[in-house]
Amino acid sequence: MAEYKAVAISEFFEKNKHLLGFDSPTKALITILKEAVDNSLDACEEADILPHIIVKIKNTEKDIFQLSVEDNGPGIEEKYVKDVFGKLLFGSKFKSLGEAGMQSRGQQGIGISASILYSQLTTGEPASIESKVKNKIHYSCKLHIDTSENVPVLEDEKKLETVKDHGTKITMKLKGLYRKTKGPYDYLKYTAIANPHAQLIFVNPEGKKIIFKRVTDKLPKKPKKVAPHPHGVELGTLMKMMARTNSKTVQSFLMNDFSKVGSIGAKDICKLSKLDPHTRPNAVTRDKSSDLMEAMQQVKLQRPPTDCLSPIGEDNIIKGLNKEYNADFVAACTRPVAVYNSIPFQVEVGLVYSKELPSDKQITLIRFANKVPLFYQQSECGIYKAVAKTQWKRYGLSQPGGSLPVGPMVILVDVESVWVPFISEGKQAIASYDEIIKEVKLGLLDIGRKLGSYLSAEQRKYAKERRMKIFDRYSEEVAQSISNLTGKNKEYIMTLIKKEVVKRNE
Amino acid sequence: MNKMVSKEKTELIIKKLRERYGDDVLKDLEKGNELSLDIVIRTLSNVLFDEKEQLITLGNKTQKRNFFSIDQARKFMQTLIVADACQDLVKSGKTTSIRSLYYNTKHTIGDSKENTFEDQIESDPIIEDIEVSIGALREELHLRANSKGVMIGNLTIEDSGDEIDLRKMGSGGWAIPSIVEADIIKFKKCDAKFILFIEKDTVWGRFNEDKFWKKHNCMIIHGGGQPPRGVRRLLRRMHDELKLPIYVLVDNDPWGFYIYSVVKQGSINLAYESVRMAVPGAKFIGLSSFDQDKYNLPKEVTIKLNEGDKKRIKEILNYKWFHKKSWRDELNHMVKKGVKLELEALSVKDISFITDTYLPEKIAKKEWLE
Structure with missing residues (x-):
C-alpha cells in the first residue's frame, strides 16, 4: 500500500473507477449504498444486535443525491472514527486468499472510505458522521x-443532545442516478430477503417510506475466524505470511x-520441500518458498474446517422470500459445506412461485455472495450458468434453449465463503468453478423437485376446477332433458345432480 | 306420414323413451346411484355371424355411458338431448331427417363456447344407440336418413297413396325414399323376373339407356355406392314379397365386394337391422377378379391396388362372414393380380358390352357366387 501514498490518491x-464500482452514476449510488449498509449489518451482527437500519435518499439537485444510512449498531468511539471511515484501501477489506479470514459482507467491497472519497470528488462535500457508543457521548463531525x-x-x-442508546449515521452527497428498477430499492429488497433478521426502512427520493420488515429475531450464526488451509495458498501470500509471522521456525x-x-x-x-523445520520463516528464500508451497499442496492433510460459514438457513430464506413476495409457493435448500480449491463454501437456494409475477417472462434470478x-454481470456468473444448465422442463416450466426458465418465479442463490471467487475486481460475478x-x-x-x-x-386442482365447470355446464x-322426458321440475333435478357432482368430485 | 306407425306403437315408443331416459335416470339420481346408460356396443367386437340364417347379428355386449365420468359426460348429455328431441318428434306426429334433428338439438351450452353437438357425426351414432336400446326402428322414431338410390323396371307401386308406374320413369328413375315400409310403399302389378342391383349410378344410367330392364324383364336399382337403409329394406321386401332373385353388380375391388356382403348379410353398424334388411339369397354377379383374363381385358384398363385397398382386403378376410371359399378365392386372386377393375372398364370392348354381352351371358351361364 505504501507506494500508493506517493501517487495522488484522486x-x-x-484510473481505477471501474474496479471500485463507480463507472456509472447508477452504479456509484448503489455501490455507496451497499458499502454503508454492509458496514451497518456487519457491525450489528458482530455486536449481537438485531439490525434496524434507516436509509434515506434525497435528490438535492439535478444529478446530486444525498444518501444517509443510520443504524443501531454498537457505535464507533470518537478516537477510531478516522480509522474506520478515513483509511483508504486499507485494513481487513483487502485481505487476500490464504490469510486468516472470516466470512463477512465487507470483503466484497472497496470500503466506506472510497465512498466518502467519491462523494467528495463529485460534489466537494465532506461526509457527515454521527455516532453513539453506549454510555458515551453522542458526537457528530464532518470528515x-x-x-x-x-x-x-x-x-x-460537535456533541449532540440525544436519547439514542447506540448507533451510527453517515451522510454523503454524491453525483449519481436513481433508477426505479434494478436500483437502490431492489438492492434493499434483495438485502432484506437475505437478511430477514434486519429491519430496513427506506425513504426514497419521492419521500415515500418503505419498510422491509424483520421477520425473525434470530441472528445468523456468527462466522468463525479461520486460519488458511495449506492446500489453497498462493506463493505471494505465503511469503507475506512468513515475513509477518511471530513463529520462530518454519515448523511452528x-x-x-x-x-x-x-x-x-x-x-x-x-x-x-527439503527444508530444515527449524529454519526461521523470514529466512526462507524465494526459491525455497516455492518448494515449500508445492510441498504444502502435496502432503495429505485433513480437509479445511467447515464451521467457519454462516448460512442464511432454509427457514430464514423462506421467511425472507415470503415477506417480500406474495408467494403461492416457497422452497429453500441449504447445501452442506463443500470445498473448491481447498476453500470451504456453501450454497443456498430459494424459490418463490407467485401468480402475481409475469408468467410469460423469464424468471428473476437474484444472486448473493455472503448475503x-x-x-x-449476471450472464458471466457461475450462478446464472448453473440455473441455465438446470433442466426446468421436468419441473413443469418452459426454458428457451440454454437460458433462464420462463415462469412467475424468483430464484435466489447465495454463495457463502471466506473467500468468494469473483471473476473480476468488480466483484459482481462468481467464477464458474465446477464444484460451485x-x-x-x-x-x-x-x-425444483419441490416446485414440481x-x-x-x-394442475390437479386446476383440472378439478375444469371438471366441475364441465359438469356444471352439462348438468x-x-x-332440462330429464325434466322434459319425465315432466318433473327442472330445479329439483338440478339440485340432485349438483349434489352428486360435488359428492363425486371431493 | 303420421299414419305410418300405429297409435299403439307410437304410445309404446313414447313410454319407452320416457322410462329409459327419464324415469330410470331420475330414479338413479334420487338414490344417489351412478348416472349411467347401458349402450349396446355396435362395433366388430359385438357382432356375430348367424351361420344358419347367414346374417350378421348384434351381440349382447354393452358398455356404460356414465355422466359422472368426465370423458363420457358429454355423450351422456347428448344421448338425453336426442332422446328428448325424439320424444317430442314422435309426440308431434311429424317426421324429419337426421340432419334436421342435428340442427334441432344443436345449441350453445349456457354461457360457454361449447355446443351440444359440433357436427352431425356426433348426433347420428346416438340416434342408432337409441334405436338399439329401445328396440325401435328409425322410422318409429320419425326419423329419415338422406335418401339416395334409384329404381326403374317392370313394376307398378303405390307411394304414399300415389300410383307410380316404374316403367315410365324416364332417364332419372324413381328416387327410393328413406322409409319404405308397407304403409308407405305398396307393390302393385309386377312383371319383373329378377332385380339387378348396381353399385354406381353412372353404370345404372347405361343399363337404363340401353333399356336392359325392358329387354330382360327386370328391375334395375342403384344405391349410390354403399346403399342406404331405404334401398336395402326395399330390396328385402321385393325379394320376400315379390319372390324376385337379386343379382349384385359391383366394381372389382374390396369396397365393391363388401357392398355385396352388406346387401346379402348385413353390416356391422346396423347389425341389429340385418333381420329386416339383409337378403341372404342375393347373388354376386360381377365384376369377378377372374373377369380380366376371361374377357381378355387389356392391362391398361386395370388399376393398381393401393395400400388402402390391400389393408381393406386383409381386414375383410378376417371377418367371420367371409369364410366362404369362393369369396376368399375372389379376394385372394385380386391380391395375386395386384389390380382392381371398375365396372366402366368393360367399355374398352364396347360401350354397351356390359348390357349386351356381359350381364346376359353371366345370368344365362349362371356364373354367380352365393
Whole structure:
C-alpha cells in the first residue's frame, strides 16, 4: 500500500473507477449504498444486535443525491472514527486468499472510505458522521480526505443532545442516478430477503417510506475466524505470511498459522520441500518458498474446517422470500459445506412461485455472495450458468434453449465463503468453478423437485376446477332433458345432480 | 306420414323413451346411484355371424355411458338431448331427417363456447344407440336418413297413396325414399323376373339407356355406392314379397365386394337391422377378379391396388362372414393380380358390352357366387 501514498490518491481513484464500482452514476449510488449498509449489518451482527437500519435518499439537485444510512449498531468511539471511515484501501477489506479470514459482507467491497472519497470528488462535500457508543457521548463531525496526503481530516466536531442508546449515521452527497428498477430499492429488497433478521426502512427520493420488515429475531450464526488451509495458498501470500509471522521456525509457522496442520503434517511438508523445520520463516528464500508451497499442496492433510460459514438457513430464506413476495409457493435448500480449491463454501437456494409475477417472462434470478446482492454481470456468473444448465422442463416450466426458465418465479442463490471467487475486481460475478456450479445445481434440483410436486398438485386442482365447470355446464342440459322426458321440475333435478357432482368430485 | 306407425306403437315408443331416459335416470339420481346408460356396443367386437340364417347379428355386449365420468359426460348429455328431441318428434306426429334433428338439438351450452353437438357425426351414432336400446326402428322414431338410390323396371307401386308406374320413369328413375315400409310403399302389378342391383349410378344410367330392364324383364336399382337403409329394406321386401332373385353388380375391388356382403348379410353398424334388411339369397354377379383374363381385358384398363385397398382386403378376410371359399378365392386372386377393375372398364370392348354381352351371358351361364 505504501507506494500508493506517493501517487495522488484522486488520480489513482480516477484510473481505477471501474474496479471500485463507480463507472456509472447508477452504479456509484448503489455501490455507496451497499458499502454503508454492509458496514451497518456487519457491525450489528458482530455486536449481537438485531439490525434496524434507516436509509434515506434525497435528490438535492439535478444529478446530486444525498444518501444517509443510520443504524443501531454498537457505535464507533470518537478516537477510531478516522480509522474506520478515513483509511483508504486499507485494513481487513483487502485481505487476500490464504490469510486468516472470516466470512463477512465487507470483503466484497472497496470500503466506506472510497465512498466518502467519491462523494467528495463529485460534489466537494465532506461526509457527515454521527455516532453513539453506549454510555458515551453522542458526537457528530464532518470528515473529508486530504487527497495529497491520503489522510482523513475531521472538522466541525460537535456533541449532540440525544436519547439514542447506540448507533451510527453517515451522510454523503454524491453525483449519481436513481433508477426505479434494478436500483437502490431492489438492492434493499434483495438485502432484506437475505437478511430477514434486519429491519430496513427506506425513504426514497419521492419521500415515500418503505419498510422491509424483520421477520425473525434470530441472528445468523456468527462466522468463525479461520486460519488458511495449506492446500489453497498462493506463493505471494505465503511469503507475506512468513515475513509477518511471530513463529520462530518454519515448523511452528506451519502449525500455528495454518489450519489442519499438526506436527506430523508440518514435518512431512518440510521433508518434502527439503527444508530444515527449524529454519526461521523470514529466512526462507524465494526459491525455497516455492518448494515449500508445492510441498504444502502435496502432503495429505485433513480437509479445511467447515464451521467457519454462516448460512442464511432454509427457514430464514423462506421467511425472507415470503415477506417480500406474495408467494403461492416457497422452497429453500441449504447445501452442506463443500470445498473448491481447498476453500470451504456453501450454497443456498430459494424459490418463490407467485401468480402475481409475469408468467410469460423469464424468471428473476437474484444472486448473493455472503448475503450481499450481486447486481451486475449476471450472464458471466457461475450462478446464472448453473440455473441455465438446470433442466426446468421436468419441473413443469418452459426454458428457451440454454437460458433462464420462463415462469412467475424468483430464484435466489447465495454463495457463502471466506473467500468468494469473483471473476473480476468488480466483484459482481462468481467464477464458474465446477464444484460451485455442481453445488448450485444440486440445490436447484432439490427446490425444483419441490416446485414440481407443487405445480402438479396445482394442475390437479386446476383440472378439478375444469371438471366441475364441465359438469356444471352439462348438468343444466341433462336436467332440462330429464325434466322434459319425465315432466318433473327442472330445479329439483338440478339440485340432485349438483349434489352428486360435488359428492363425486371431493 | 303420421299414419305410418300405429297409435299403439307410437304410445309404446313414447313410454319407452320416457322410462329409459327419464324415469330410470331420475330414479338413479334420487338414490344417489351412478348416472349411467347401458349402450349396446355396435362395433366388430359385438357382432356375430348367424351361420344358419347367414346374417350378421348384434351381440349382447354393452358398455356404460356414465355422466359422472368426465370423458363420457358429454355423450351422456347428448344421448338425453336426442332422446328428448325424439320424444317430442314422435309426440308431434311429424317426421324429419337426421340432419334436421342435428340442427334441432344443436345449441350453445349456457354461457360457454361449447355446443351440444359440433357436427352431425356426433348426433347420428346416438340416434342408432337409441334405436338399439329401445328396440325401435328409425322410422318409429320419425326419423329419415338422406335418401339416395334409384329404381326403374317392370313394376307398378303405390307411394304414399300415389300410383307410380316404374316403367315410365324416364332417364332419372324413381328416387327410393328413406322409409319404405308397407304403409308407405305398396307393390302393385309386377312383371319383373329378377332385380339387378348396381353399385354406381353412372353404370345404372347405361343399363337404363340401353333399356336392359325392358329387354330382360327386370328391375334395375342403384344405391349410390354403399346403399342406404331405404334401398336395402326395399330390396328385402321385393325379394320376400315379390319372390324376385337379386343379382349384385359391383366394381372389382374390396369396397365393391363388401357392398355385396352388406346387401346379402348385413353390416356391422346396423347389425341389429340385418333381420329386416339383409337378403341372404342375393347373388354376386360381377365384376369377378377372374373377369380380366376371361374377357381378355387389356392391362391398361386395370388399376393398381393401393395400400388402402390391400389393408381393406386383409381386414375383410378376417371377418367371420367371409369364410366362404369362393369369396376368399375372389379376394385372394385380386391380391395375386395386384389390380382392381371398375365396372366402366368393360367399355374398352364396347360401350354397351356390359348390357349386351356381359350381364346376359353371366345370368344365362349362371356364373354367380352365393
